[in-house]
Amino acid sequence: MNDVKSEVESVLARVKVPGGGTLLSEDLVRALVVEAGDVRFVIEAPSAEVAREMEPVRRAAEEALQGIPGVTSVRVAVTAHAAAPAPSLKMGGHMKPQAEPMRPEGVKAMIAIGSGKGGVGKSTVSSNLAVALARAGKRVGLLDADIHGPSQPRMFGVTKRPASPDGKRIEPLHAHGVTLMSVGAMLPEGKAVIWRGPMLMGALQQMLMQVNWGELDVLLIDLPPGTGDVQLTLGQKAPLTGAIVVSTPQDVALIDAQKALDAFGTLKVPLLGLIENMAVFTCPHCGKDSHIFGHGGVVAEAERLGVPLLAQLPIDLDTRLAGDAGTPVALGEGPMAEAYAGLAERLIRGGIV
Numbered sequence: 001m002n003d004v005k006s007e008v009e010s011v012l013a014r015v016k017v018p019g020g021g022t023l024l025s026e027d028l029v030r031a032l033v034v035e036a037g038d039v040r041f042v043i044e045a046p047s048a049e050v051a052r053e054m055e056p057v058r059r060a061a062e063e064a065l066q067g068i069p070g071v072t073s074v075r076v077a078v079t080a081h082a083a084a085p086a087p088s089l090k091m092g093g094h095m096k097p098q099a100e101p102m103r104p105e106g107v108k109a110m111i112a113i114g115s116g117k118g119g120v121g122k123s124t125v126s127s128n129l130a131v132a133l134a135r136a137g138k139r140v141g142l143l144d145a146d147i148h149g150p151s152q153p154r155m156f157g158v159t160k161r162p163a164s165p166d167g168k169r170i171e172p173l174h175a176h177g178v179t180l181m182s183v184g185a186m187l188p189e190g191k192a193v194i195w196r197g198p199m200l201m202g203a204l205q206q207m208l209m210q211v212n213w214g215e216l217d218v219l220l221i222d223l224p225p226g227t228g229d230v231q232l233t234l235g236q237k238a239p240l241t242g243a244i245v246v247s248t249p250q251d252v253a254l255i256d257a258q259k260a261l262d263a264f265g266t267l268k269v270p271l272l273g274l275i276e277n278m279a280v281f282t283c284p285h286c287g288k289d290s291h292i293f294g295h296g297g298v299v300a301e302a303e304r305l306g307v308p309l310l311a312q313l314p315i316d317l318d319t320r321l322a323g324d325a326g327t328p329v330a331l332g333e334g335p336m337a338e339a340y341a342g343l344a345e346r347l348i349r350g351g352i353v
Contacts, residue, residue: 096205101238278313
């Protein structure tokens with residue numbers, strides 16, 4: 001029987017595994033038993049992902065072993081190391097006292113991107129501007145501070161949960177050249193965040209100060225709509241480089257955008273400029289332009305305030321499709337990618353980023 005076991009080990013030393021090596025050379029065989037022609041053992045993969053790739057290896061091992069004289073039956077199971085439980089990281093809760101301003105170490109500039117109301121494309125602008133700046137060679141982070149309605153995980157196509165090896169520091173996600181953090185990546189998609197103001201502020205502090213952002217030229221902060229707790233806390237406690245306000249030309253949107261502008265002014269946050277989104281729709285069939293949400297309102301407001309109109313962006317089907325697919329339109333080529341590249345270049349030329 002020792003001869004049979006030696007032959008079994010010799011065979012296992014020749015069964016190749018994904019990534020190179022064999023079952024024996026990679027030390028994947030456990031509990032090998034050879035009794036009266038019965039061969040039993042376990043293939044223990046280092047992770048569940050690797051274990052899923054081991055079914056062809058299991059079959060190959062069984063077939064090879066059944067050809068050994070004296071072997072009457074072969075039983076092989078595949079398992080994986082049990083993953084060590086991740087340290088518990090509780091999101092939300094009251095802010096902790098902090099004497100220093102909320103500015104992550106290594107971050108040169110922090111730009112808030114806000115709007116007076118929802119639905120004007122603020123998150124779409126934030127994601128594409130982040131990608132455009134990264135394509136221009138800048139080290140870019142994007143913080144999804146819209147905690148009740150986080151959308152950046154979908155727009156960047158990320159499904160992985162941010163890690164916390166020690167239960168204190170958070171390792172952010174990375175996609176399309178951008179370092180990303182969002183409460184939406186910590187929860188199942190569709191799970192509501194039902195938090196009062198103090199818990200929102202605690203989560204905001206965590207995402208700013210407990211995340212390993214690394215060295216960044218700029219951290220863009222995608223704000224929730226309106227002028228609530230998040231805007232107030234950032235304006236008072238974070239040394240923002242400035243703010244960009246996004247609005248459509250529609251009067252209702254512009255009225256709320258004016259309130260956002262007033263809030264940033266009250267908080268002494270420099271206003272970097274306005275972006276008019278959904279400025280025009282060009283019919284793909286006839287080529288005619290239609291101003292669905294009105295025309296010129298954001299342009300007039302920028303002139304009234306004496307601040308730059310940073311961009312006028314059209315309603316664009318490709319932008320919507322790309323965002324839903326997790327590949328921001330600024331990643332590609334074409335008019336919209338060029339528009340966001342121009343917006344990024346304007347911020348770079350102005351010395352803001």
